[in-house]
Amino acid sequence: MATAVAAETHGHPPHHAPTATGLNTWKLGFWVFLGSETLFFGTLISIYMVYKGQSVVGPFPEDILDIPLTTLSTFVLLMSSLAVVLALEFLQQGRRGLALFWTMMIIVLGSGFLGFQAYEFTHFYKMGLTLQTNLFGSTFFVLTGFHGAHVTIGVLWLLFLWFDMYRGRLGPQDALRLEVAGLYWHFVDIVWIVIFTLVYLMS
Amino acid sequence: MSTTEAQVTATPVRRVRRRDVIWDWLTTVDHKKIGILYGVTALFWFVVGGIEATLIRIQLARPEMQFLSPDVYNQIFTMHGTTMVFLVGMPIAVALFNYLVPLQIGARDVAFPRLNALSYWIFLFGSIFMNFSFFLGAAPNGGWFGYAPLTSSQYSPGLNIDFWVLGLQALGAASIMGGVNFITTIINLRCPGMRLMRMPLFTWMAFITSFLIVTALPVLAIALFLVTFDRFWGTNFFITQAGGDPILWQHLFWMFGHPEVYILILPAFGIVSEIIPTFSRKPLFGYAVMVYSGALIGLIGWGVWAHHMFAVGMGPIADAFFTVATLIIAIPTGVKIFNWIATMWGGKIRLHTAMKYAIAMLVTFTLGGISGVMHATSPHNLQQTDTYFVVAHFHYVLIGGLIFAIFGSLYYWFPKLTGRFMSERLGSWQFWIYFVGFHVTFMPQHWIGLLGMPRRIFTYYDELNLGALNLLSTSGVLVQAVGVLLLFVNVIYSVKRGAPAGRNPFGASTLEWATESPPTAINFNTTPTVHSRDPLWVEADRIEATVFGPVEPHLHMPPNSFWPFLTAIGATATFILFMTNIWWMPLLGVIWTAVCVINWAYEPV
């Protein structure tokens, strides 16, 4: 569904007449969608918290979570949000080269985060923690998996935007397109900060 | 011979034309057409759900009937509930939102027309997918509430629950997209002067309902994902052996499920709030209070979910909290009823069929509210819950509240949709037959429940002495069936032969009546500017001058698009392929969807 909403707000900027509130319709719609997403992740995180410590058999979070490594991947994701700000700023200023560079940086940092996650998942798998092992495995993989899927969609979306920018089809007048994708990216980033705090730091 | 030749030569021409029409409907992004698609589909499922209801009642007509086997009965009652909530109640409200909200706020379409089309197609395919299970003899059979762990693969190994979780997931996604669309539309696409507190009550209720949809449905989505993963990937969310707690499912389900009740009923409040002022020739009494009470109901509706779970054993503090919270909802609801009566008071009431349904809704919904208050009191709820008393209660609310309002809305807005009136004579008969049939069916169920008959049982024993009341209830269903049949007869007759209606046949006050019947593709030649809550009563001339004035220059309407349809196919295919249990199969659906989405994104609009 995130994909469909992304598609709807990816293409050409809206032709809507001045709106009742003065707010841009795409941005408003996307904010509403993110509100819905908040409930989506809120529920997932609540379930993780409810089941915390309820696993009957190990491995338990304290045995397996690697906080230093995840701190690094969290830092990478946070930096990508900074890249979003810069990319948008440069795009709006019409400085194409810098906008291209920073958009690519978002993609690279986002992919880096996904790489960390892939490593973490395989590592856990080798240590005997799978979706089926215990409640921790089920809740952890489903929560972080859904988050990872959102990051993946974001990376793909930005990739398309980068190509458009590269081919000169996305200039300052269409900066809204990057702005909306950026909204999504910031949201996914904030969700991760919550996950990082509740799942890793408070384990 | 000659006739055959004539046909042969004639066919291609006709075919092309028909194909154009079909193509137009498949690719439409026009909110009015999508509204009609939603409405027709929902009415179709209403008939299917009604047939299921009839089968249930035949099985229960006498003690120990052998009309349906237990398993078939369980499938039928599960699908009856699922169908009526997700395939009738929600989409029929969305049908009206689609058709009316842009017209009522002076807009040309919704904010995201293609997303709107996608919502519809996913809803359609999802509903077909779920009902297709009947042909495999494996329709969902865990109840519409699907309590864990009965839905786990251990206790329900068949395909039944797979159809349920995957089908509902699709329907939920469609609803959320619809909700996002309507919130954005209502906030941003209001015409000049249409301040929030000037919006028609129906649009207000659509607004509040949409907020409930985008907040409640994600909870259901997660709950369904958990069951899906438990079933397909062996996760442990509701598996007690691994420490999972099935009560969590109940909390999640009702956290969605209670707001869902208001998702179903608030649109009905909106409809009645349009019909009563029109036929009383008076503005709605206490407009602001009506808006705030609707919002309050939606808000408190989020804090009462556990009143479905008093028997779970939550402890006295939780019981007391949810009892009181639930009782409090009665206050804004009561205020609404008094305000509707006050709107009629001193008016000039015309008992058109639409108005009859609106008044019948007040009466029946009041009864449903009363039994609702009885439920809210948790000590006696322990006697009522999971009995036919509850069945009676929510049918009073959902048929007496929602369906009466929907039927009323059909008589009310039919002239706008088609330019013709529905037959009043047939309508009056239809109303009385349906009204009587309804009460004969459901009134006895209050006693059936309190005299000890649980819900969801495929049979009951003679010694309970409930045969006569059950037979009475069943006979009512047959009367209702006649009522529904007459409604369809009326619709089909009136589409072709109804008396021409004109733009504003009932002298209503809201903007949709300023347009042609049916409205043109652009709704308004020039976007109107309003200065009041009841524009067509206060400033009709000025409004008409703009609506039928010169067409706005540089008007751009979104072109038709085939991508929503194709994307919906991809999304549904992903779900179907998921059921093969081969890990890469759903990826085919994902790739199809991705291709469609990319094309969608780059489609010029």
Place this chain on the structure above:
Amino acid sequence: MRPGFATAAVLMGATLLLAGCEAGDAYPQTTFRPVSAFGDAVNAVFYNTFGWTMAIMIVVFGLILYATFRFRERPDAPHPEQVHGNTTLEITWTVIPALIVVFIGVPTVRTIFDTKRRPPEEALVVEVIGHQWWWEFRYPEFGIATANQMWVPTGRPVSLQMRSADVVHSFWIPRIGGKRDTNPLPRRREGEPPANPNYLLFTVREPGHYLGQCAEFCGESHAIMRMSVNAVEPADFDTWVGRMSGVAPAAPAAAPTAAADTATAAAATAEADTAPAAGQQEPPVPAAQPAAPQPARIGEIPVPTGAGNPFVAPMDDAALVEEGERIFLSSACVACHAVAGTTAVGALGPALTLYGSRPYVGAGAGENSLENLIRWIRDPQSMKPGARMPGTLRGAAGMPPTNLTDAQVRAIAAYLLGLK
């Protein structure tokens, strides 16, 4: 006219409702004739709510009726005054419902806390365990267990500790009071206290046999998951406990019986049949066999009659009973069933101690007659679709058909019915 009709219907209904309170005996599962203080308290809440809501209903219907007729369109009527609201009125009809909510809410909350007290010391603890589709009742105080029929002494608080062995069920004896779910409890980590069971506390006032059934949808045969509470004087309860423990001698096989009914005769004729080999296909069934071999529908199940406790007259054939005991104890039955005082200690299925005194076979699938019991042992699924017990005709729940001849089945049935 329309609101008039509804008002009439509702008032008529209210009368009927009150009538329902009186005619308790006619409705064995009525909620209107409670036999415990718990049931009384719950109903008091209902009557309070009922009174207030009926008052509201009469006012609302009166107003709707009056408005509809008084303000109906008349040709000469002027255009109505365009009233937009009236603050005083609106505050009034907000405050009045709010007050009524208080009048309903306060006694309700009080009752919630009253009826959810901790059980007193002297309470009789009964563990209630829901199974698909039967009920298990354990008495930890006495170390006994029974199924589908719970015995309780009158006058002593009974504290139910409830859980489920599989899916969610709900324990409901309407005349005793409200229902309570039996939930499957999550397993806990080694060394941690187990999850809390659900609980219900009541004291039965009058001796009697009270019917109830599972109230939460629990799968295919949810409708045939019935149970009863047999409330007896404390002295009788003690006697029962003694006999349940297998300590006291079983009641002597007494009165001669009219059990030589068609079923017995038919079963006798079928004695010549050889038993089906385990796991093999079903043998052809003689046409004279009264027990329907095909998956029968519920309508074919004989109707249990009477709400009392229909004790079935015992076999007079002591030898048959003895033979039945021998076969039972050496058969696969004991893998799942227990009979106190014997070597049968299986715990998967319902305990069968004093089985003969129960009113129903198969948790309400039929009256506990010899005919029904034979049919049940041969083919339980014909009486209760989805039942987890293998019969002689077909297996169930992964178990093969039981390797018993019809003669053996008859002997076992005679033995079980003699346990009382």
